[in-house]
Amino acid sequence: MTPPEDLETVLAGLRHAAADERHLGALASLRIAGLLGLDALTIDLVNSAGTLELMWCDPVDGPWSELDTLQYTLGDGPTLEAAQHGYTVTEHDLAATDQARWPLFLPAAMKSPARAVVAAPLRAGGETIGALTGYRATPGTMTASQAHDFHRFRQALLPLVLQSAPSLAAGDSGHGDGLRCYREEVQQAAGYLAVTLAIPPDHALARLRAYAFRHDRSLTDLARDALTRRLRLD
CATH class of the missing domain: 1.10.10 (Arc Repressor Mutant, subunit A)
Structure with a gap:
């Protein structure tokens, strides 16, 4: 699939996918992070064991998915905080972040390209069902427009997340869905x-x-x- 040229194309495609009752596989080949001023995006969903399972990463390969696995290993980090507490987590400069916040994640993250992060819960029916996380390789704040677009994208994801949730709850990690089973x-x-x-x-x-x-x-x-x-x- 040809990468979309703008976010509006992405959002329109997600609306059509939701109307067709498709799941997160609709995102499998899309490249979206750059449209939001980010270097990487990840989507995690809560699985049958109550832990977060990485379902999608843009780009597909590279160090960014390992950052997600790092949080999974350490039990500490922005994605977990957003999912566990139900609020958006933003750190504009990981190198300057108080280490007491993520004492295990931060030292390890400094060995990766990540220097800024935003993580937001995916919520439906009053429950957190996953998290959307964005990373940047340079410190700095998102512009107001970028932050607005990040949350527009998050909202557009929800119908697809809800379509994916039943198979994940049943223990299916995404085989046949066009999604990669990262772990x-x-x-x-x-x-x-x-x-x-x-x-x-x-x-x-x-x-x-x-x-x-x-x-x-x-x-x-x-x-x-x-x-x-x-x-x-x-």
């Missing part, structure tokens, strides 16, 4: 460990996350090592 290997590794060690899946996932944090490892890379038997976590 599929993590879930597979947790399942493997649960069977191998005869422990509940959530305990196996907690063990993976703790090991990744303790050894300063990417959770995704750690999962791959566990699946290929290059690492034992027993």
Whole structure:
């Protein structure tokens, strides 16, 4: 699909997709971050386990999706704060942010390109069902117009999010939806460990996350090592 030239084209496309009862797969090939003055965008939805699952990232590859996984590993960061507390989180200069706010996330984020962030909850029926997060590689505030457009995009997402939520709640991470399952290997590794060690899946996932944090490892890379038997976590 040809990238849209302006935000109005994107918003019109999302309205048509919602009218056709489509899900977040309608975003799969779109490039939107730059239209909002951002370097990256992520969409996370609450899954059946009550945790956030990364469903979409623009750009698809690169360090930005790892920032999301970093928050998932550490249990700390702007996306989690927005989703847990139901308000928009904005930090114009991560290097100058009080480390007490995200004591685990901030030092790790300084090793990434991110220097500014905005994260907003996706809410429906009084409940938070996900979060939209934008990153910039340079510090600075969004203009009033950019901030307004960011929230217009968030509102336009909601019908598609609601279409995607039932399959996610049922444990389907997006296969066949045109969406990428960013943490599929993590879930597979947790399942493997649960069977191998005869422990509940959530305990196996907690063990993976703790090991990744303790050894300063990417959770995704750690999962791959566990699946290929290059690492034992027993």
